[in-house]
Amino acid sequence: MLLYYITDRKQFPGPEPRRRELLLAKISEAARAGVDYIQLREKDLPARELELLARQAVRVCRETRNQKRETRLLINARSDIALATGADGIHLPSNAITASEARAIWSAVLTRNSKLETRNCLIAVSCHTADEIRLAETQGADFAAFGPVFEKVGTSLRAGIEALRAACQVSHMPVLAIGGVNLDNAHACLAAGAAGVAAIRLFQENNVREIVEKLRRSD
Numbered sequence: 001m002l003l004y005y006i007t008d009r010k011q012f013p014g015p016e017p018r019r020r021e022l023l024l025a026k027i028s029e030a031a032r033a034g035v036d037y038i039q040l041r042e043k044d045l046p047a048r049e050l051e052l053l054a055r056q057a058v059r060v061c062r063e064t065r066n067q068k069r070e071t072r073l074l075i076n077a078r079s080d081i082a083l084a085t086g087a088d089g090i091h092l093p094s095n096a097i098t099a100s101e102a103r104a105i106w107s108a109v110l111t112r113n114s115k116l117e118t119r120n121c122l123i124a125v126s127c128h129t130a131d132e133i134r135l136a137e138t139q140g141a142d143f144a145a146f147g148p149v150f151e152k153v154g155t156s157l158r159a160g161i162e163a164l165r166a167a168c169q170v171s172h173m174p175v176l177a178i179g180g181v182n183l184d185n186a187h188a189c190l191a192a193g194a195a196g197v198a199a200i201r202l203f204q205e206n207n208v209r210e211i212v213e214k215l216r217r218s219d
Contacts, residue, residue, distance in 0.1 A: 001186075001216055002196030004037040004124075004145065004176055005030045005203040010044075012204075020053060026204055027073075028060045033209040034069035036196070037124070039091045041076040050078065054085040072122055079105050089122030089142070094132065099123045099141040127175075128159065130167045137173050144171070145198045148179020149189060161192050168193030186215055 009023040030038055040057050042050060054075055061073045072088035075081050079102055082090045090102060097105075106121045125136040127144045136144050146167045151158050158179065168175045174195035181189060181197045189197055203211060 001190065002037070002143070002174055002176060003035045003203075003212060003215065004039065004178075004196065004198035005035045005208070006039045006041050006178075006198055006200045008200050008204065009042055011200070020056075023053075024056055024060050026208070027057050028064045029208045030203060031061045031064040031071040032066060033212045034066040035071055035203065035208065035212060036069060037072050037074060037122075037198075039074045039076055039124070039198075040087075041091070043076060047078070047081065050075075051081050051084060054081050054087060058086050072120070074122060074124055083109050088120045089124070091124040091145075092126065092141075094126045094128060099125055099136055099139040103140055126178075127167065130163070130170045133167045133175060134170045137171050141173060143174040143176060143195070145176050145178045146194075147177060147198075149177045150180030150185060161188055164189060164194060165192040168195075183211070183214055 007023055007027070009019040012019040012022040027038055038061065040054055042053060045053065058073055061071050074089045074091045075087050076091050077093055077096050079090050083106065092099060092102060102123055103121055123140065123142050125141040125144050127133045127136055127146050133144050133146060146164055148158055149161065149164050164177055176196045176198045177189035177194040178198040181199045182202055186197050197215070
């Protein structure tokens with residue numbers, strides 16, 4: 001089962017410096033627990049502050065190793081920051097550039113600047129329909145987060161298990177379920193064909209090691 005922690009520092013208590021401190025600690029905890037992917041999704045931060053936070057997150061992931069699984073850090077939407085900070089890739093929202101365009105940018109920058117730390121180009125895409133999954137795969141995405149399967153915070157939006165099943169059936173790339181995923185319903189996502197789950201609260205509000213162990217025992 002692939003596990004994908006998506007960050008939201010605003011859910012942590014305290015002033016901004018404390019929130020960032022707690023976020024980096026949670027990233028370290030997730031990497032130590034063997035979460036496969038982490039998306040730094042702090043969309044409200046100005047570019048300079050996001051870059052600083054991304055550099056810190058990259059360092060934390062590389063310093064905190066799990067013996068069995070490598071955690072790879074993706075930056076939400078910002079190819080420039082992912083490249084500048086040595087992140088492993090990017091996560092593209094559904095309204096962003098395509099995976100093929102992002103990969104072309106990545107390759108062009110690396111060709112011009114051989115000194116950049118980044119060499120990987122892992123591209124994840126947010127999708128909401130089976131057609132979007134199919135398109136993302138043809139455009140070269142490495143995996144997709146499909147949802148919201150069960151819920152989206154603050155709304156009544158939900159795609160449902162059958163929509164997840166349909167999305168998984170049209171794709172050879174991994175499709176991860178997102179949206180209201182918890183310990184009680186994660187197994188239903190796997191049964192529908194999902195390669196894993198993505199979440200904010202599931203990881204951020206709990207002991208990550210315990211969550212990882214429980215999820216992978218049910219795999």
